[in-house]
Amino acid sequence: MNWVIDIVLLALLMFTAVTIARLRGLFSAAIVAGIYSLLGACWMSVLDQPDVAFTEAAVGAGISTVLILVTLSLTTSEEKEPKHTPLLPLVVVLITGAALIYGTIDMPRLGDPQAPTNLHVAPRYIEESPHEIGVPNLVTAVLASYRGYDTLGETAVILTAGVGVMILLGGARRRRWRADDDKRDRA
Amino acid sequence: MSPSTAIYAAVALPLVGAALVVSLRRWPNLREAASLITGGALFGVVLSLLPHVQSGARPEAQVVEVMSGLWLAFKVEPLGMLFALVASGLWIVTTTYSIGYMRGQHEVDQTRFYAWFAIAISAAMGVAMAANLLTLFTFYELLTLSTYPLVTHHRTEKAMRAGRVYLGILLGTSIGFLLLAIIWTYYLAGTLDFRPGGILAGTADNWVIVVLLALFAFGTGKAALMPFHRWLPAAMVAPTPVSALLHAVAVVKAGVFSIMKIVVYIFGIELLHDTGLSIWLMYAAAFTIIAASLVALTKDNLKARLAYSTISQLSYIVLGAAMATSAGVLGGSMHIAMHAFGKITLFFCAGAIYVVAHKTDISDMRGIGRTMPITMTAFFIGALSIIGLPPMGGAWSKWFLALGALEAEKAIFVAVLMISSLLNVAYLMPIVARAFFVAPAEPAPGDDDFAGAPQGTVLGANGGSSIKEAPVFCLVALCATAAGCLALFFFADDLYQLLTPIVNP
Amino acid sequence: MIDNHLPILQILLPLVAAPLCLLLRHRVVVTALAIAVTWVTFAVSVALMATVLQQGPISYELGGWPPPWGIEYRVDILSAFVLVLVSGIGAVVATWSPASISVELPRYERHYLFYCAYLLCLTGLLGITITGDMFNVFVFLEISALSSYVLISMGQDRRALTAAYSYLIMGTLGATFILIGIGLLYIMTGTLNMADLALRLQDVADTRTVIVAFAFLIVGVSLKMALFPLHLWLPNAYAYAPSAVTAFLAATATKVAVYLLLRFFFTVFGYDFSFDRMQLWIVLMPLALIGILTASLVAVFQNNIKRMLAYSSVAQIGYMVLGISFASVSGLTGGVVHLFNHGLMKCTLFLAMGCIVYRCGSVHIDEMRGLGRRMPWTMAAFVAGGLSLIGVPMTVGFISKWFLVKAALEQGLWPVAGVILFSSLLAVVYIWRVIEVAYFEEPLAVDGQGPVREAPLSMLIPMWVLVAAIFYFGVTTELTAGIAQQAAASLLGVVP
Amino acid sequence: MMETIGLYNYWVVIVLMMTGFYIVVARDNLIKKVIGLSIFQTSVFLLFISVGKVEGGTAPIIADGFEVYSNPLPGVLILTAIVVGVATTAVALGLVVRINEEYGTIEETEIHRQDVEA
Structure with a gap:
């Protein structure tokens, strides 16, 4: 691996x-987020995962960005000035990050090549799947066979999201909202 | 009927009665007949168990295994037999009384009243016959919940507040302390069965025993040990038959009965007697006896005074249990019956006065004995029994309690009993004296509560307008219980024979 | 033949029925389909339970690939128990729902979307419970989560939208934390199968990576199950979601998260790691206790009864976690049986609320005046559920408390036992507020619609099925506490 | 050299993750939160992907002349996760659109203020 590319990316x-x-x-944030996904996709392909890279480029950089842009066109494109100092979030994030970095040490x-990930489970995919499945692309082979049910689940997730968007945005609904409920609900 | 069938019947019959009452709600006469017939049948069923228990048998019935090793089960022993007899017997009398009272008062929702009353009796039967603490606790809570609608019968703001106190203290103590004590006992002893001689001996350190005893004593809020007594005066907002049966007999006795049973069959008398770990409970009970009597003195409302009197009298029984001597336990147990008859009579009289004269305050009851001679005579008899004078049943239980105190070498409690008796005289006798020997106040013009009370049973041709007795159903009931007070004095030996096995297994 | 494929049937039935709803669209047909499928799913879970009780744990290799290479469905007593709860509640709520959503969802013709999302949510929850594969957990977690966000957003009040949004953010953060945890474990072991993972973790249990993975999994699951103080999304979500959704999610979603916690603690990491080495109870027990007390207290001051019950749920989750934190057979039994029992009672309570919304349009405490007479059966069901929440004997709540208190005493933690019982008293306070209003106050003057009537039988019957269950399992506990005890014993690896 | 790069990679990915996480919890704007969420998730995907790399290996597509292949499994998982991620984003954005319709704003504090004042 070319570590110069790695560091630059x-x-x-x-x-x-x-x-x-x-x-x-x-x-601009949405556009830069798209660029971020694209860069991520590049890094993925550097790390020998071209299939994922393609998907990330298409879905992460493409679809997601489009979705956000559409939403922006339906709402607003300017973020307001924050009114409070984000001290607590900062602390939470720093602690989480520190914990993760602590975790990387071991x-x-x-x-x-001697990492457990490369010694267990994966070797069998690499060695056996050409005979068992017969597809040269190992990612496809595993996706479609060994872990086929994840893919089924993935389809169900897409279905859920589709249904969700239909429920949320299908047709203009008028909400029955009663102002007096609000006051009384607060004891 | 086999004994176990009789046990099931005793718990189920009142429920059937409740169902009947609800289904007959459109026909008040049939509805009340249903209550009475159920009461009669229940008493018959309970009575059918008596010979078995007297002959030394302990009829059992196991319903269902709730958790592994923990059964919902019944087992009738002498103490429970006594409680079941008293509660079921007095239910008939109270139902009779209720008919007169509820109709005389034109109370609302009478169907609901009779139905919940029956359910409460079923719960009381369950408490009486419980074979283990789990069953006892189950029916104890059922009793609390089923009497809540009775206490709050009038659905007024005042009733609701009283209901809060009632439920708050009874549920609070039972869940907070009693349940904790029960689970702790289970953890220590591995069983919750009531066994002669107790199950806790040798399972725990002394301090644990003391803590457990405290949890049990205060957790049984129905026993109204101070400072958890406030619910009882609050419950007086209920219609008088409720106060009479439930808050002088079934509910409060369920409390002291539980304590007695726990002392005898969970701790075991020997454990407490030998270690003297219950001495603090004796003092706590003595304090309640005296303090509640003193409070009773200050109450002008008759039912409130009776309520505090009940609190005081209940602690006699707790005291008897805490003495952990055979005479003390026997005296306490007998007092369950003695006090029941005495106090229910007093409540019946209070209710009768209210129905006829609409009077609740003692200061207004001047000369009432002249218009209601039968009622006030019964009151007098009941009062004597509470004070503990012969020839009333109450004399015996006090006698045994005093013996127990001597047996426990705690003469101070004999003194407590004496002082308490004096206080009883001080708060009960003036009522009687005022009723008979003070001339009635002239009815104020327009005050037709008294003069025009429509519900009275007019007795005697010459008595004419001056005698206005309570409705006949009420009269019958209060005469019966007053007679009971007398009878118990003469039949105390039977009671003694029945109860002896609990201290000499 | 069918017998052998029960595990996959459990998931496939609702999963296939969901897109069918989209195709059929007709309101009556879709409703009938949803009800039929949920009941068959329930039957499957019961059959699975019976099989597991007879033959021991079932391992089902999806696609015929043996684990750890393929995905394994693994049904042991604990997962079968949770499957029965989830599918049973799913069936009851589905049966109850038609009348309710016809009032609460404004657009009649879109009911098929509701049932589609509902079935997907059910699929997700069942999938999490049945799978033996870490990554598969994540996938099904997302199915259930996405569908529940959508279901919640269908509430009438506009705050349902913001509630769904905050749930989405919190839920996705939780899921991502879980994903990080799964990733770290994978890095250290190279496997995703839980059983295989458990074996391989033994060698690397001391590494910092595994400890961090453990922490991330806990935080992620805690977010999902609304463990105090990560519960902030829950009250609004439950308060403003459609009643059927609230009833379903309150009884299942958080329970499945608790199940997941148990799986991670005991099956994947094992007792030794979770409790001996990590001393987990030091964190869990205080959180559980504080959660129980604060949430119960807050519940007392709520005027929106659904919201009140939601806070009560946070408290009840505290009970379950408390049971887990004892890490003893009694404690785990208490936690697991409470998981089941609380599902029953909270579902009943929320269904009663749904009936009230159906007739009165609101569950504000003022609306409930006089309902004791107007809707006697609904209020009676509420009282039954409430008594169980308090822990009155002969209800399921009593059984849970019994085990929890016993577990606390076994470890000499009697103050903890005190807290458990004290918070029962807080439950008395908040339940009785409703009872007093419903039974003591006069009904509100109704504006021109005539007096409020009892809910229709189609709602009452499913609700009363649950009430019957509350009492039945409150008296005989062989099927609940008995099974929970076996599950607890097998989690701890001891012979019961 | 490999040693340092190995950790450097992970650390950078962690910093990326935390940047996304920070945006989610600190920002007020609902869309910005969604963007942050997707950054967070994408970075987690990067972590997974970096696990699969084998030194000297090639993409896991069987072909003549290659002996060492990188681990295909992380790729498989992340393919699924990417789809899950975009599904979440879609639902979140749908909610944001609806919230904007109802409240006329997508700033969290303003929504909160409206709920309190109403």
Whole structure:
């Protein structure tokens, strides 16, 4: 692996992520988020996962961005100035991040052929699936056979999301909303 | 009828009665007949168990295994027999009385009243015959819940507040303390069965026993040990028949009965007697006896005074249990019956006065004995029994309690009993004296409560307008219980014979 | 033949029925389909339970690929127990729902979408429970989560939308945390199968990575099950969702999360790791206790009764976690049996609320005046559920409390036992507020519609089936506490 | 060299994850939160993907002349997860549109204020 590409890509990813966090304009944030996904996809292909990279580019950078842009056109594209200092979120995030970094210390190094992930389960896919399934692309083979039920579940997720969007946006509904309920509900 | 069938019948009959009452709600006469017939049948069923128990048998019935090793089960032993007899017998009398009272008062929702009353009696039967603490607790809670609609019968703001106190204290103590004590006992002893000699001996340190005893004593809120007595005066907002049967007999006796049973069959008399761990409970009970009597003195409302009197009298029984001597336990147990007859008579009289004269305050009852001689005579008899004077049943239980105190070498409690008796005289006798020997106040013009009371049973041709007795159903009932007070004095030996096995297994 | 394929049938039935709803569209047909499918699903879960009780755990290899290479469905006593609860509640609520949603969902012709989402949610919850594969958990978690966000958003009040949105954010964060946890475990072991994972974790249990994975899984699941203080999404979600949705989710969704917690603690990481090495109870027990007390207290001050019951749910989840944190057979039995029992009683209570919404349009405490006379059966069901929540004997709530208190005493933690019982008293307060209003106050003057009537039989009957269950399982506990005890014993790896 | 890069990779991915997480919890705007959520999820996918890499390996597509293949399993999982992620995003955005219709705003504090004042 070319570690120069690796470092450059990661630096770019970091740059875009921080940019998104700092941006006020939602439109630009959406575009930069698309770029972020694209960079992620590049990194994935560098890490030998072209199938995932394609999907991420199409779904993450493509569909997601389009969805956000459509939403922006239906709502608003400017974020308001925050009114409170985000101290608590910062603390939570820092603790979570610190915990994760603590967790990496004992992890196998990137690309280590002796890592447990490369010794257990995966070898069988690599060795047996050409005979058992007969598809050269291992990702496809595993996706369609060994872990086919995840794929079924994935389809169900798409169905759910579709139904959800139909429920939420299908036809203009008028909500029956009573102002007096609000006051009384607060004891 | 086999004994176990009789046990099932005793618990189920009142429920059937309740169903009948509801289905006959359109025909009040039939409805009341249903109550009475159920009461009669129940008493017959309970009575059919008596020979078995007297002959030393302990009829049992196991219903269902709730958790592994924990059954919903019944087993009749002398103490439970006594309680069941008293509660079921007095139910008939109270139903008779209720007919007169509820109709005389034109109470609303009478169907609901009779139905919940029957359910409460079923719960009381369950408490009386419970074979283990789990069953006891189940029916104890059922009793609390089924009497709640009776206490709040009038659905007024005042009734609702009283209901809160009632439920708050009874559920609070039972869930907070009693349940904890029961589960703790189960954890220590591995069983919850009532066994002669107790199940806790040798399972725990002394401090645990003391804590458990405290949890049991205060957790049984129905026993109205101070400071958890407030529910009883609050419950007086209920119609008088409720106060009479439930809050002088079934509910409160379920409380002291539970404590007695726990002392005898869970701790075991020997454990408490030998270690002297219940001494603090004796003092607590003594405090309640005296303090409640003193409070009773200050109450002008008759039912309130009777309620505090009940609180005081209940602690006699707790005291008897805490003495953990055979005479103490016997005295306490006998007092369950003695006090029941005495106090129910007093409540009946209070209700009768209210029905006829609409008077609740003692200060208004001047000369009432002249217009209601039978009622007030019965009141006098009941009062004597409560005070503990011969020839009333109450004399015996006090006698045994005093013996028990001596047996436990705690003479101070003999003194407590004496002082308490004096206080009883002080708060009961003035009522009688005022009723008979003070001239009635002139009815104020326009005050037609008294003069025009339409419900009275007019007795005697010459008595004419001056004698206005209670409705005849009420009169019959209160005469019967007053007679009971007398009879118990003469038949105390039978009671003694019945109860002896609990201390000499 | 069918017998062998029960596990997959359990999932496929609702999963296939969901898109069918989209195709059929006709309101009556879809409703009938949903009701029929949920009942058959329930029958399947009961059959699975019977099989597991007879033959021991079932392992089902999806697509014929043996684990750990393929995905395994694994049904043991615990998962069968939860399956029965989830599918049973699913069936009862589906049967109850038609009348309710015809009032609460404004657009009549879109009922098929509701049932589609409902069946997907059921599929997701059942899938989480039955699977033996970590990643499969994540996938089905998302199915159930996405559909429940949508279902909640269907509420009449506009706050249903914001409630669904915050649930979505919290839920997705939770799911992502779980995903991170799964990833870290995968990194350290190379496997995703739970049983295989349990074996392989033994060697690497000391690594920091595994400990961090453990923490992330717990936090993720705690978010999902609304463990105090991560419960903030729950009250609004339950208060503003359509009544049928509230009843279903309150009785199942958080329970499945608790199930997941049990799976992670005991099956994947094992008792030694979770409780001996990590001393988990030090964190769990205080959180559970504080949650029980605060949520019960807050519940007392709510005027929207659905919201009140929602806070009560947070408290009840505290009970379950408390039971788990004892890590003893009694404690786990208490936790597991409470999972089941609380499902029964909370579902009953929310169904009663649904009946009231159906007739009165609101569950504000003022609307409930005089309902004791107007809707006697509905209110009686509420009282039954309420008594069970309090823990009155002969109801299921008593059984749960019994085991929990016993477990606390076994470990000498009598203050904890005190807290359990004290919070029962808080339950008395908030339940009795409703009872007093319903039975003591005069009904509100009705504006021109005539007096409020009792709910229709189509709602009363399913609700009373649950009431009957509350009392039945409150008296004989062989099927609940007995099974829970076996499940607890097998989780702890001891012979009962 | 490999050692440091191995950790450097993970750490950067963690920083990315936390940036997304931070956007979700700290920002007020509902759409911004959704963007943050998707950054968070995408970064988690990156973590998974980096696990599958085998030094000197090639993409897991069987072909002559290659011996060492990277682990296909993370790819399989992440393919599923990406779809799940976009499904979540879609539902979230649908909710945002509806919220905007009802409240006329997509700022959390303003929505909260409206609910309290109403």
